[in-house]
Amino acid sequence: MLSRTASNLYWLSRYVERAECLARILDATYRLSALPQGYGSQTNEWESAIATAGSAASFNENYKEANERNVTEWLAFSPENPASIRNCLEIARANARSVRTALTGQMWDAINSAWHELHRYDPKRITREEFTRFLNFVTEASVRFDGTSFRTMLRNDAYWFSRLGFLVERADATARILDVKYHVLLPREAQVGGPLDYFQWASILRSVSARTSYHWVYRDSVKPWLVADLLILNRQMPRSLASCYENINRYLDDLAQFYGRHGQAQRLARTTTSRLENGKMEDIFQSGLHEFITQFLIDNNRVGNAIGDQYLI
Amino acid sequence: MHLTVPVRPAYQQLAHWLDTVPKDVLDYRREEAEFIFRRIGITFAVYGEAASTERLIPFDIIPRILNRGEWQKLSRGLEQRVKALNMYLHDAYNKREVLRAGVIPEDLVFGNPVFRPEMNGQQVPHDIYVMIAGIDIVRVDPDNFYVLEDNARVPSGVSYMLENREIMLRLFPELFVDHPVAPVENYADDLLATLKSVAPVTSSGEPTVVLMTPGIYNSAYYEHSFLADKLGCELVEGRDMFVKGDMLYMRTTEGPKRVDVIYRRVDDDFIDPLAFRPDSMLGVPGLMSVYQAGNVTLANAVGTGIADDKAVYSYMPDIIKFYLGEEPILKNVETWRCREPDHLKYVLDNIEKLVVKEVHGSGGYGMLIGPAADKKTIENFAAKVKASPEGFIAQPTLALSTCPTFVEEGIAPRHVDLRPFVLTGRDKTRIVPGGLTRVALSKGSLVVNSSQGGGTKDTWVLDR
Numbered sequence: 001m002l003s004r005t006a007s008n009l010y011w012l013s014r015y016v017e018r019a020e021c022l023a024r025i026l027d028a029t030y031r032l033s034a035l036p037q038g039y040g041s042q043t044n045e046w047e048s049a050i051a052t053a054g055s056a057a058s059f060n061e062n063y064k065e066a067n068e069r070n071v072t073e074w075l076a077f078s079p080e081n082p083a084s085i086r087n088c089l090e091i092a093r094a095n096a097r098s099v100r101t102a103l104t105g106q107m108w109d110a111i112n113s114a115w116h117e118l119h120r121y122d123p124k125r126i127t128r129e130e131f132t133r134f135l136n137f138v139t140e141a142s143v144r145f146d147g148t149s150f151r152t153m154l155r156n157d158a159y160w161f162s163r164l165g166f167l168v169e170r171a172d173a174t175a176r177i178l179d180v181k182y183h184v185l186l187p188r189e190a191q192v193g194g195p196l197d198y199f200q201w202a203s204i205l206r207s208v209s210a211r212t213s214y215h216w217v218y219r220d221s222v223k224p225w226l227v228a229d230l231l232i233l234n235r236q237m238p239r240s241l242a243s244c245y246e247n248i249n250r251y252l253d254d255l256a257q258f259y260g261r262h263g264q265a266q267r268l269a270r271t272t273t274s275r276l277e278n279g280k281m282e283d284i285f286q287s288g289l290h291e292f293i294t295q296f297l298i299d300n301n302r303v304g305n306a307i308g309d310q311y312l313i
Numbered sequence: 314m315h316l317t318v319p320v321r322p323a324y325q326q327l328a329h330w331l332d333t334v335p336k337d338v339l340d341y342r343r344e345e346a347e348f349i350f351r352r353i354g355i356t357f358a359v360y361g362e363a364a365s366t367e368r369l370i371p372f373d374i375i376p377r378i379l380n381r382g383e384w385q386k387l388s389r390g391l392e393q394r395v396k397a398l399n400m401y402l403h404d405a406y407n408k409r410e411v412l413r414a415g416v417i418p419e420d421l422v423f424g425n426p427v428f429r430p431e432m433n434g435q436q437v438p439h440d441i442y443v444m445i446a447g448i449d450i451v452r453v454d455p456d457n458f459y460v461l462e463d464n465a466r467v468p469s470g471v472s473y474m475l476e477n478r479e480i481m482l483r484l485f486p487e488l489f490v491d492h493p494v495a496p497v498e499n500y501a502d503d504l505l506a507t508l509k510s511v512a513p514v515t516s517s518g519e520p521t522v523v524l525m526t527p528g529i530y531n532s533a534y535y536e537h538s539f540l541a542d543k544l545g546c547e548l549v550e551g552r553d554m555f556v557k558g559d560m561l562y563m564r565t566t567e568g569p570k571r572v573d574v575i576y577r578r579v580d581d582d583f584i585d586p587l588a589f590r591p592d593s594m595l596g597v598p599g600l601m602s603v604y605q606a607g608n609v610t611l612a613n614a615v616g617t618g619i620a621d622d623k624a625v626y627s628y629m630p631d632i633i634k635f636y637l638g639e640e641p642i643l644k645n646v647e648t649w650r651c652r653e654p655d656h657l658k659y660v661l662d663n664i665e666k667l668v669v670k671e672v673h674g675s676g677g678y679g680m681l682i683g684p685a686a687d688k689k690t691i692e693n694f695a696a697k698v699k700a701s702p703e704g705f706i707a708q709p710t711l712a713l714s715t716c717p718t719f720v721e722e723g724i725a726p727r728h729v730d731l732r733p734f735v736l737t738g739r740d741k742t743r744i745v746p747g748g749l750t751r752v753a754l755s756k757g758s759l760v761v762n763s764s765q766g767g768g769t770k771d772t773w774v775l776d777r
Binding site (some may be wrong): 001002003004005006097098112113116157161257311312313 | 351352436463528529535538539541542547548549550552553563564567660
């Protein structure tokens with residue numbers, strides 16, 4: 001397969017996944033900011049959203065204040081923000097066009113229809129109710145794209161590169177949410193955190209669409225250390241770091257077997273996978289949740305770069 | 314729906330069907346066709362139109378029909394013409410007998426900006442220069458086909474031939490029950506066989522064929538990806554390939570892989586910045602040296618432009634006679650070459666009756682349709698012709714044949730042309746029965762180019 005084709009497939013699914021993550025973060029932020037004063041946290045939720053999306057620096061260059069209007073515009077529609085939802089879908093479709101031959105008809109249809117739909121929303125005149133629909137549309141477009149890939153692609157290198165892009169992005173997104181909110185997940189005396197943080201925990205779950213899953217897995221009320229466990233180590237949870245890496249590792253192995261050669265990407269992924277497989281939440285809290293997540297973001301980035309060097313250029 | 318004018322015999326059955334089908338059924342199916350086209354992303358770009366970089370070519374749901382006899386004559390003529398084109402190209406870049414015999418003037422070859430001195434004495438596999446030709450055909454009466462234009466560089470439009478048929482099969486399956494329509498879906502297999510047949514002699518084993526595109530911003534990008542998909546070959550851009558030791562390779566996830574045949578949809582000027590335009594980002598540095606070493610085949614060959622410009626066109630009947638000793642089966646449209654003083658005088662005196670075209674223009678850009686133009690436009694154009702007469706030719710406005718077409722006011726006659734595709738390989742010539750029918754959708758218009766608002770139709774060759 002052409003390296004450029006592999007690269008396009010990889011980034012195509014990364015961008016689709018990124019668009020969906022942004023939509024979920026925005027949705028969770030809306031919910032949180034809609035709570036009456038006193039229920040939410042002391043922090044500005046819109047600032048958190050920008051931090052989670054990883055674009056605080058460029059946001060501050062363009063806006064004076066992180067409020068609903070500015071953050072929504074920046075994360076959803078801004079042409080200045082290279083990773084706005086709109087730009088993610090634009091780039092995704094441009095990638096899809098240049099690898100039309102590597103996509104199945106249904107995958108192309110999914111991404112192409114999403115692109116046409118995207119252009120029906122006018123960011124200048126969008127109402128709050130329409131915006132909710134917009135976020136739904138983005139999530140559904142991503143699910144449809146993902147579903148068509150899963151249902152229709154041949155299980156060969158094209159499929160594996162597409163999966164890898166999606167998983168590396170997903171792991172990154174989960175880790176970023178944890179990175180911004182880690183302080184509310186730290187185990188501490190009940191009266192310090194208090195029930196006020198309950199809505200923060202719920203919001204974290206919502207931003208990875210795990211509100212219901214949590215209860216099925218733990219059959220317990222929302223507890224911060226369990227939220228951390230769900231997102232980091234629990235392999236039942238498809239957005240957890242452990243689940244992402246279980247699959248990254250698997251698809252990299254498939255590639256190595258298919259091409260008959262192991263490389264740096266496989267080695268790095270294996271290291272990260274075993275750290276997650278053998279990890280315990282007590283140890284992670286002990287040695288520092290923040291440090292753990294920071295290190296994970298660095299490692300995940302290294303795996304991404306190694307995939308790039310090994311196959312995509 | 315009733316047809317207002319009589320139709321040719323091949324259309325009898327269709328005419329009857331159109332008489333009985335309610336208009337809302339046609340409306341509905343036309344909408345469905347447009348929906349499908351947009352969904353699958355068959356679009357083209359109009360240059361110089363930033364706002365709508367992707368547009369649909371209007372598709373007309375009423376097919377254009379030829380019967381077997383008509384097609385047989387046409388396809389014999391096409392084969393003859395493309396054979397002569399290839400012989401002429403080989404001669405022009407080698408012995409030049411055609412020039413010595415005075416069949417065509419030397420400066421049409423040497424003074425032609427698309428003449429490639431790099432090709433002088435250069436051997437190409439099996440002396441085939443034009444593997445893929447698109448010949449534009451019009452009819453003016455029941456008996457005669459005229460060639461309007463030869464396309465021997467990178468002819469496009471074949472994806473529409475194939476997709477239009479797919480759409481028709483999907484929308485009107487009942488029509489195919491009554492009409493024995495010859496299939497066109499084997500085009501991609503024919504193309505692949507043709508391309509493999511011209512692989513370099515140095516390539517070992519099964520040749521690797523790729524399709525080279527300028528990229529997603531090219532107006533025909535959809536077609537490039539469509540064809541690569543049907544051919545089952547990689548769709549490469551210049552940046553995917555590199556030259557090492559007189560060989561051409563593409564970058565793959567498994568390392569470099571040798572490329573043997575390039576079906577290139579990139580113009581000569583842009584294929585190699587070291588040989589041609591140095592500012593081109595679309596090509597592969599050093600590609601020409603690999604080509605000259607005979608280690609890669611380009612389809613079509615470099616330098617075929619000297620066979621298809623509108624000035625050389627006017628000599629085609631002579632070229633056919635010179636190489637094949639046969640009378641041309643397909644007629645040429647009478648053409649005045651403004652480069653010749655008496656022709657120029659005639660053109661300027663009668664410009665309001667003529668179609669005047671730039672010799673190197675294409676796609677309906679840079680032409681004057683005398684009868685449709687206002688005085689001011691005509692004067693301006695005449696001034697341009699006077700300033701550089703060698704850049705223009707003129708032709709009479711033909712009474713082009715029309716085909717029933719579904720337009721606003723119902724079914725009405727509209728002018729059509731036809732571009733069949735001729736594939737020339739080492740073993741044989743392949744022409745699938747059909748081609749791209751383009752239709753001028755505005756009443757009375759003669760311009761069928763998609764960039765000028767033309768549409769397309771499915772083309773049926775009946776097996777009876």
